[in-house]
Amino acid sequence: MIAIGQKIKEARKEKKMTQEELADSNISRSLISLIENDLSYPSMQTLEYLATKLDKHISYFLVEDDSDSLNLIADLEYLLDTEEYIQIIQKAESYIKYKVNNLESTKKQYLGALFCILGIAYYQTNNQLAYDYLTSSINYLKFEGSNKYISKAYNYLALVMYRQKNYEHMENYLRLADACFNVITYENLNQKLNILYNLSLAYYYQHKYNLTTDILQEALTYSKKHEIYYSFGEFNMLLALSYKNIDRIEDAIECNSKALKYYKLTENKLMEHRCYINMSILFRVCGDQYNSLNYINDAIIYFQSIGDEVRLINARVEKVICMYVFNNDNDAIVEAVDNIMGQPNCSDYSKGELFSILASLKLKGKDYAGSLHLYKEAEKILFDYNDTEMNTLIYRGLSKIYDYLNDSQNSSLYNAKLEKLLKDRPYYKKYLNDNTLFNI
Numbered sequence: 001m002i003a004i005g006q007k008i009k010e011a012r013k014e015k016k017m018t019q020e021e022l023a024d025s026n027i028s029r030s031l032i033s034l035i036e037n038d039l040s041y042p043s044m045q046t047l048e049y050l051a052t053k054l055d056k057h058i059s060y061f062l063v064e065d066d067s068d069s070l071n072l073i074a075d076l077e078y079l080l081d082t083e084e085y086i087q088i089i090q091k092a093e094s095y096i097k098y099k100v101n102n103l104e105s106t107k108k109q110y111l112g113a114l115f116c117i118l119g120i121a122y123y124q125t126n127n128q129l130a131y132d133y134l135t136s137s138i139n140y141l142k143f144e145g146s147n148k149y150i151s152k153a154y155n156y157l158a159l160v161m162y163r164q165k166n167y168e169h170m171e172n173y174l175r176l177a178d179a180c181f182n183v184i185t186y187e188n189l190n191q192k193l194n195i196l197y198n199l200s201l202a203y204y205y206q207h208k209y210n211l212t213t214d215i216l217q218e219a220l221t222y223s224k225k226h227e228i229y230y231s232f233g234e235f236n237m238l239l240a241l242s243y244k245n246i247d248r249i250e251d252a253i254e255c256n257s258k259a260l261k262y263y264k265l266t267e268n269k270l271m272e273h274r275c276y277i278n279m280s281i282l283f284r285v286c287g288d289q290y291n292s293l294n295y296i297n298d299a300i301i302y303f304q305s306i307g308d309e310v311r312l313i314n315a316r317v318e319k320v321i322c323m324y325v326f327n328n329d330n331d332a333i334v335e336a337v338d339n340i341m342g343q344p345n346c347s348d349y350s351k352g353e354l355f356s357i358l359a360s361l362k363l364k365g366k367d368y369a370g371s372l373h374l375y376k377e378a379e380k381i382l383f384d385y386n387d388t389e390m391n392t393l394i395y396r397g398l399s400k401i402y403d404y405l406n407d408s409q410n411s412s413l414y415n416a417k418l419e420k421l422l423k424d425r426p427y428y429k430k431y432l433n434d435n436t437l438f439n440i
Helices: 004-014 029-036 044-053 058-062 066-081 085-105 108-123 127-141 147-163 167-178 189-205 209-226 232-245 249-265 269-286 289-305 309-325 330-341 348-364 368-381 390-404 408-424 426-432
Strands: none
Touching: 004 029, 004 058, 044 058, 066 085, 066 108, 085 108, 108 127, 108 147, 127 147, 147 167, 147 189, 167 189, 189 209, 189 232, 209 232, 232 249, 232 269, 232 426, 249 269, 269 289, 269 309, 289 309, 309 330, 309 348, 330 348, 348 368, 348 390, 368 390, 390 408, 408 426
């Protein structure tokens, strides 16, 4: 079908009028140009005005068939591939505004696709609008059998939930997204892998580590079968973290080593050195001071060389934890903490971890008042971060302090928090049996 802009252009030429001649105080030549090139859609009032000047009934411009919507969706898909999100929003909303009084005349499957793409574009900047458009997309598509866009809509709704840390709803949306794949083909495999990775994240943040490993293994099986390896490193990094949390440290090291090898082969230095940090943590868990410090030192040197202050601080915090775990010199630890805390890019999360270390040092020195203050500061900062071993340090320390203060109620409270955390993180238990991190 001929788009509305093209119809206006043809009607103008039929009248032997230029854009300047069609323009007047009610409509500018530049707006006519935008409309004729389908970069803007006229309001009903503007369309009625143009129809009068061009001696056409307004229905001449409104009668349409499916190709109008299909052409728009094809344009938006291209803009989505090139990440031109602002243009998507402008074109899609202009179209919707033009169609507002006759929107339901468009087939539901096309409206669903349009709203899905618009929701994905809004996901970059506005969570609420993204949620609204994606939900509308599903409402249009759920009876149309358009699995491609339903799957995308559910996947991005899950990502909206991820930002809100609503991992249960995230999981539900991803299960619905995954159910759209009746047959796995080369064309839809990338989307399938993306959904599986997001689903593994939903499981991971709900501490469902066995389910996380199952999903990641499924994803890696698809990758190997179809020889698509673009996410091989990320899958193995997350798999390593999952294995760590169920105390399968050797498997975790093996997976992280695969990720490290992948990033070396692809010459992705940034991800390679992120693997170095993870490797340092895993060797620290194993009690291997030599390898733990070697990996973290290499990461520090790299992030310093490229000027990545945020990751440099993260690496330095991890080194402080290593120094504490392996009973390095307390003065050196305090000096390192002071240096990091003085950096402008030191995040609240990093400060929370460092407060935990300082509090533990003070507790070892029997400075109960100073330790209590720092532990409470750390607990407040890390309240929303369940995935940090420092919470174990905090709960154990506060329990000991309140026990010393004969405050049995608070001592029992933090003992209960510790037990729950250890249930979620089985590998932490080994520290309680060692004369290392948590023996304070």
